[in-house]
Amino acid sequence: MILERNSQVNDQRKKIHPHKFTLWVALGSIIMMFAGLTSAYIVKRNMGGWTGFPFPRAFWYSSAVILVSSLTVQMSLRAFRDREMQKYRNLITVTAVLGLLFVFLQWLGFRSIWNSGITLHGSGAGQFLYVIAGLHAVHVLAGVVALIVMFIRAYSARIRSYDSTPVELMSTYWHFVDLLWLYLFIFFMSIN
């Protein structure tokens, strides 16, 4: 039945894969969440009692790391399409490790802000940063979990898949969290 539907999608209508489309809509939804938070930040900034925070150097490193991880996830997609499975497995492993490294660097950044005396008590940029960048890190971690699932699948002998859709979904999501961080990075750097 599903196969028939797939053939219906792929051959009759020549449309985007429904799962890809679903992902794009979901990304729109995540964008709205962060748009809500960052516009709350802007509204709040124009009120009294606003305090800034020292911009940590760790965020520069984490930005570089997540940019590189976007590159590796793209390369893993190409490797999968070329059926170079060993290379594919290596590249998604590297991507997952870079994702974890990113979260670690974010944590270092949070710690340096925290040590400068900006805790959760207050209502300034720092508190917003903890919440917003924290939520972003949760989204990255969700991506890492998805990568681990794909990694296990790639090693499982029983499932032999030639469909690149899951890998494409993964790379789209990964590029998205990358871009989302770059937006937040520029946002926090310029409006602090």
Add this chain to the structure above:
Amino acid sequence: MSNEATLHGHPEVTTHDVHLDEHGVHHHKETFITKYVFSQDHKMIAKQFLITGMVWAILGALMSVLFRLQLGYPDTTFPWLEDILGSKWAKGGHIQPEFYYALVTMHGTVLVFFVLTGGLSGTFANFLIPLQVGARDMASPFLNMLSYWFFFTASIVMLSSLFVESGPASGGWTTYVPLSALADASDGSRAGMDLWISSMALFVVSSLLGGLNYISTILNLRTKGMSMTRLPLTIWAILFTAILGVLSFPVLLSGLILLLFDRHAGTSFYLDKIFIASTQQALPNEGGSAILYQHLFWFLGHPEVYIIILPAMGLVSEVMAVNSRKPIFGYMAMVGSLFAICVLAFLVWAHHMFVTGLNPLLGSVFVLLTLLIAIPSAIKVFNWLTTLWRGNLRFTPGMLFAIGFVSMFISGGLTGIFLGNSTLDIQLHDTYFVIAHFHIVMGVSGMLGMFAGIYHWFPKMYGRYLNNTMAYIHFWVTFVGAYLIFWPMHYEGLAGMPRRYLTYSNWISFNQFADLNKFISTVAMVVFAVQLLFVFNFFYSIFKGRRVVSQNPWGSTTLEWTAPIRPGHGNWPGEIPEVHRWAYDYAKDGREFIPQTEPLGSNESAH
């Protein structure tokens, strides 16, 4: 059957027919668990949403009966209330203030989110989308199943909040800060509020999973020939509803996350310079903005009312065209007005905040945008009336509820024009006028639209009819009763009677309404009793109702009536039907109706 199968679709399958024998008919093994509990069949998920929504509707309505008891008979004691609810909530047979606030809060939360969003969209989006667009199931049946179970978990968490010692959330369904952020400010802001937030977070996840699926199914899985302009209006309405939900619910989640931090982590996003009387303490929080919460809340909260009303509009349009035996009047105008409402929904949220000290200039912009909604609304009403006009009306229960919807929508819509004006709102804000307005235009209309849908599609859901006698009693008592309950509230509101008050006996000016309140409460109880009659009818008819014997009992053009009377998982045995015409070919070429699957005749041009 599983998600994986879709993800790893075999590329060697190239044509429809090759796999017909294996996949067209469904003989996969179904256990009780996979068929009735963790089902991935959109029809079963729809029924799960419907029945969960019905349980919530009974509970939510029961809450309103309890607080109407207090409002109608403030001086009478009801010892049985203390027997049932205990001495904390109903000491001496009187509903206690904390309990009253808890009741109105939970009534709002339950009805708005769990009944008219989860119950309404969940039921009809799941049931109708695959059947009416011609798909085997949703784009992702697995996510769809998750959507229900998140809804179920949210329901359990919300329900459990009724039983915690400090009581459920009681700061109103909008959970405005600072009340909702400070446990010391009110009992309802303790554990009950945390459960409220958790439940709503789960509910948002459920809505998003559902909404994503609805959108991608409608846009990607339509059968051959089913262009967007051939879709029934139900599907258009559900599409716009899903878009609204997907774009606005995440913002509510953002607001609630910040609220959670303010409650437990000591941040001051919303809190500023507060002295709590009960503990005689000044709080250290500084710099927060309570208005910020209102912005975030109403950015969802306003689209939310359209999330409720749009599916009802879609159901009504379809039921009305079928039972008028006429094409819907102004199909493209109907779609266009749905789109216009969908866009405006995001641009009017501040009309809930006219009295928060909003900049008057900004306020006037929101007045303008709010009043603009009257245009698409009026287009829709005009088109419904012209659909009825000189139609060959069949007054089935579904049709009566559809006509009742239009009546309610007009009555409630007119008072919206009053409330949309920022100057009038100074007098009317937080009075019974507002209660009357949104109950009529959103609550009752939403319910009537939902009933229209249930009566119309029950034969498709269960292969049996609902009992007509009970249905007509249900309709007339509900319809007349709803007007009797809410119409008088306009007068109370114009006189300045504020909402959410436990008792009005201290105000001489409101004493004139004592008898009116008694009357409203009495009618509310009668209407509640009739809803129980409907519930009885519903469950009785599932097992004992008159059997449906023909595939297309209403003589309808749409695809769901080309499926078997009790369709299996996959909806159509054999190939999915191909569509050749739009959904509204009624009374055409001397024929009563022409199904969408019928190829064009030689004298017809494509629609």
